[in-house]
Amino acid sequence: MLQRLSRGTTLVAVFVVCVVVGLVAFTALGVGGRRSEGARITKVPHVEQVVYVPHTSPGGMVGRSESIGQREGGVTGNPDGAPLPENIPFTRAAFDAPIHRYRDYAASQVKKLRPEVATLAAAIRRGDRPAARAAWRAAFARYLRLGAVYGAFGQLDTDIEGLPGGLPKGEHDPHFIGLHRIEMGLWTGESVRSLTPVAARLQRDVQRLSRAVRVSSMQPLDYATRAHEILEDAQRDYLSGTSVTWSGEGVLATASGVSATALILGTLRPLLQGQQSQVTTEAGITRLDHTLAALRAAHGGHLPTLSELSLRERQRLVGSLGWALERLQAIPGSLETQDPATIPKLETKTP
Amino acid sequence: MSRLDRRRFLTRSALTLGAVGTGAAIVPGPGDADSERPGESAPATGALTDRIPFDGPKQAGILNAPQGHAVFVALDAVAPNAAALGNALQALSYRARSLATGGRTTALGVDEPTVDSGTLGDDISPDALTITIGFGASLFDDRYGLAPKKPANLTPMPRFAVDANLDPTRTHGDVLLQICAGQHDTVTHALREIMRVVRGSLELRWVINGFQSAPRGPSEKSSGRNLFAFRDGTANPDVTDAGLMDQLVWSTAGEPSWAAGGTYTVVRTIRMQVEFWDRVGLREQENMIGRHRATGAPLGGTDEFQDPRLDLDPKGERIPLDAHIRLANPRSAKTDAQRILRRGYNYDRGFDEAGALDQGLVFVAFNQDPARQFAAIQERLNDEPMTDYIRPVGGGYFFTPPGTQNARGWVGDGLFS
Numbered sequence: 001m002l003q004r005l006s007r008g009t010t011l012v013a014v015f016v017v018c019v020v021v022g023l024v025a026f027t028a029l030g031v032g033g034r035r036s037e038g039a040r041i042t043k044v045p046h047v048e049q050v051v052y053v054p055h056t057s058p059g060g061m062v063g064r065s066e067s068i069g070q071r072e073g074g075v076t077g078n079p080d081g082a083p084l085p086e087n088i089p090f091t092r093a094a095f096d097a098p099i100h101r102y103r104d105y106a107a108s109q110v111k112k113l114r115p116e117v118a119t120l121a122a123a124i125r126r127g128d129r130p131a132a133r134a135a136w137r138a139a140f141a142r143y144l145r146l147g148a149v150y151g152a153f154g155q156l157d158t159d160i161e162g163l164p165g166g167l168p169k170g171e172h173d174p175h176f177i178g179l180h181r182i183e184m185g186l187w188t189g190e191s192v193r194s195l196t197p198v199a200a201r202l203q204r205d206v207q208r209l210s211r212a213v214r215v216s217s218m219q220p221l222d223y224a225t226r227a228h229e230i231l232e233d234a235q236r237d238y239l240s241g242t243s244v245t246w247s248g249e250g251v252l253a254t255a256s257g258v259s260a261t262a263l264i265l266g267t268l269r270p271l272l273q274g275q276q277s278q279v280t281t282e283a284g285i286t287r288l289d290h291t292l293a294a295l296r297a298a299h300g301g302h303l304p305t306l307s308e309l310s311l312r313e314r315q316r317l318v319g320s321l322g323w324a325l326e327r328l329q330a331i332p333g334s335l336e337t338q339d340p341a342t343i344p345k346l347e348t349k350t351p
Numbered sequence: 352m353s354r355l356d357r358r359r360f361l362t363r364s365a366l367t368l369g370a371v372g373t374g375a376a377i378v379p380g381p382g383d384a385d386s387e388r389p390g391e392s393a394p395a396t397g398a399l400t401d402r403i404p405f406d407g408p409k410q411a412g413i414l415n416a417p418q419g420h421a422v423f424v425a426l427d428a429v430a431p432n433a434a435a436l437g438n439a440l441q442a443l444s445y446r447a448r449s450l451a452t453g454g455r456t457t458a459l460g461v462d463e464p465t466v467d468s469g470t471l472g473d474d475i476s477p478d479a480l481t482i483t484i485g486f487g488a489s490l491f492d493d494r495y496g497l498a499p500k501k502p503a504n505l506t507p508m509p510r511f512a513v514d515a516n517l518d519p520t521r522t523h524g525d526v527l528l529q530i531c532a533g534q535h536d537t538v539t540h541a542l543r544e545i546m547r548v549v550r551g552s553l554e555l556r557w558v559i560n561g562f563q564s565a566p567r568g569p570s571e572k573s574s575g576r577n578l579f580a581f582r583d584g585t586a587n588p589d590v591t592d593a594g595l596m597d598q599l600v601w602s603t604a605g606e607p608s609w610a611a612g613g614t615y616t617v618v619r620t621i622r623m624q625v626e627f628w629d630r631v632g633l634r635e636q637e638n639m640i641g642r643h644r645a646t647g648a649p650l651g652g653t654d655e656f657q658d659p660r661l662d663l664d665p666k667g668e669r670i671p672l673d674a675h676i677r678l679a680n681p682r683s684a685k686t687d688a689q690r691i692l693r694r695g696y697n698y699d700r701g702f703d704e705a706g707a708l709d710q711g712l713v714f715v716a717f718n719q720d721p722a723r724q725f726a727a728i729q730e731r732l733n734d735e736p737m738t739d740y741i742r743p744v745g746g747g748y749f750f751t752p753p754g755t756q757n758a759r760g761w762v763g764d765g766l767f768s
């Protein structure tokens with residue numbers, strides 16, 4: 001994620017997908033250039049109702065990035081209406097307050113995480129599997145709410161939430177520790193008490209978190225980027241089941257990602273205020289919140305595991321998430337601190 | 352490889368084409384494609400009659416441009432003993448040869464199951480079918496006494512730092528078949544016919560289908576796009592340069608005699624988070640790859656085949672220092688011997704549990720020594736920005752022996768002699 005600076009391309013590069021009613025003939029030029037030779041190159045004679053037209057800049061707003069779905073649900077609700085303007089570029093200093101607020105929030109989450117991990121460790125020492133599972137869920141969900149910062153923790157993040165996949169001996173590797181090691185123990189037949197040393201180590205690592213949160217530093221762009229990446233990660237890692245193989249708590253993990261994202265967006269509100277992306281992303285998060293609340297209600301007050309989801313429930317959740325993601329993608333572009341640099345020309349010729 | 356290269360290659364193949372072996376079940380019919388006049392550069396038409404000979408000093412399916420469709424099949428040996436394994440491998444090559452040759456299937460009595468399933472009809476077009484056979488390191492364990500014959504550079508695929516999500520059921524294997532053809536039904540038919548002759552000795556471990564994007568120009572040379580929408584295959588080493596292929600692809604030094612002149616196939620099934628990718632700005636995508644998406648030109652350039660001139664851009668002002676093409680090939684004297692021949696396919700296998708499209712790349716590379724080449728490149732790519740969007744889920748290392756000299760030869764015969 002080092003090249004985020006270039007988000008939100010220049011006007012020339014930006015294309016709007018525009019739905020045109022009626023049949024539009026596609027010129028040969030529109031399909032990958034004019035070619036008369038090369039009989040094997042497919043030519044598309046007609047295209048139905050969609051045509052891609054260059055985006056003309058209303059009012060010459062620099063760096064506006066527009067994409068599918070960004071217009072609808074706007075203030076007017078009129079898909080053909082002009083989208084709201086963007087306020088970019090921002091000064092880097094404009095991000096100080098949001099990042100500061102987020103760090104305070106993260107610190108408060110760590111404060112809550114410590115007793116939750118203590119509860120988990122105690123249940124493990126007692127050999128109480130149901131209590132340990134409940135405590136694990138709470139601690140896991142809490143940790144994932146740190147969403148925007150855990151990238152800054154480095155090895156400490158791996159110690160707390162690392163997965164066995166990358167380790168030489170996989171699940172049996174002595175370096176497989178932390179929440180997922182405990183998850184494996186609690187959801188397989190392993191003796192609960194045998195997890196005591198892992199839980200003790202987790203407690204120590206969580207102690208170290210408080211400091212790590214205080215000293216964590218975030219660049220404006222990384223912070224803006226996390227606003228959409230937390231949920232991209234949730235979809236890729238948790239809702240897919242890949243990172244919660246034993247407990248199946250992918251919905252819970254996704255819900256934590258939604259909370260973290262909502263918080264980031266909240267801190268960025270002063271910057272996003274009045275921008276199109278504020279309107280659309282908040283709509284995305286609201287819909288996700290509603291979907292999660294409905295799931296909780298339907299499952300006796302707690303979020304179901306992935307396997308407890310009915311097909312329809314899964315589709316609703318996935319649908320809300322995808323819908324939100326399509327909107328969140330606009331965030332980094334609408335929070336740029338500088339225009340993308342022009343690429344220097346490469347003068348050399350083809351060999 | 353570009354179309355033109357392929358055309359040149361096929362022309363040469365047509366010239367060197369000797370006796371085409373006939374398979375057990377298929378007899379070549381009159382008017383089949385390779386009765387064409389030698390020297391005519393016609394075969395790369397994508398026509399069903401295109402034929403790529405099974406026999407030759409090298410196996411087919413390596414230097415020729417990728418056909419439109421493929422299936423990669425990893426099998427494990429379950430043969431009760433070495434003789435049975437040898438029989439199965441022999442049958443495999445014979446069947447592969449007859450399928451690549453095409454022709455009319457022989458009729459049997461109507462009360463018998465037919466020799467060919469018939470899914471391509473009774474008159475089978477070769478459709479540029481190639482069946483490339485390779486062996487994994489596990490085949491050389493103690494089960495069949497093949498340990499002394501193990502190829503010099505063959506190891507199991509190591510676990511790279513990016514391999515946290517490898518699925519054991521989609522990784523490794525005793526035997527690899529790379530089946531490629533112009534049309535998907537040809538590929539599917541070939542696999543089905545082959546399974547009939549190897550059942551009981553070789554059983555399926557994993558299978559993945561692949562496809563090329565259609566040639567969409569702007570020129571005949573233009574590379575097709577992978578599922579990140581970038582042109583793929585641009586900077587491959589020139590397959591018509593035999594000297595270069597000897598340096599990068601074919602392995603001779605230190606090989607047991609049966610293996611000399613073969614190559615190592617690296618397959619990596621790499622899931623691509625295509626939807627996530629689509630939600631990233633174009634410039635950022637281009638910076639991750641180091642090329643322009645529309646043209647495939649190196650950043651700042653205008654032509655796909657332009658030299659990126661990394662030497663003129665040591666600070667990464669034009670092509671970022673962590674761009675894929677820069678890390679994959681720094682174009683330095685020190686890394687020149689690490690170059691590989693890539694021949695990948697796109698895949699599309701539906702969607703995952705999170706409702707996300709499950710698409711990606713069957714990355715395929717041929718090289719002389721995977722440790723010196725593929726692995727060295729992969730190590731440099733472990734931290735590239737693109738890693739957020741891709742995830743290796745399977746694959747393996749395989750040794751791909753030299754080709755068969757004539758219709759009595761079979762891939763692997765040297766293992767049992």
Ligand code: HEM
Nearest residue numbers: 579581582583584585586621640676679680712728729741
């Ligand atoms: C899904 C994963 C991957 C994608 C989407 C991808 C995409 C690309 C693209 C778009 C190019 C530029 C066009 C070209 O020269 O073909 C390229 C070049 C290249 N890639 Fe990859 N690639 C992937 C994985 C890999 C892996 C795993 C390796 C090897 C370890 C690799 C090695 C190379 C090399 C050697 C080049 C040529 C660089 C040059 O000589 O300029 N790629 N790749």
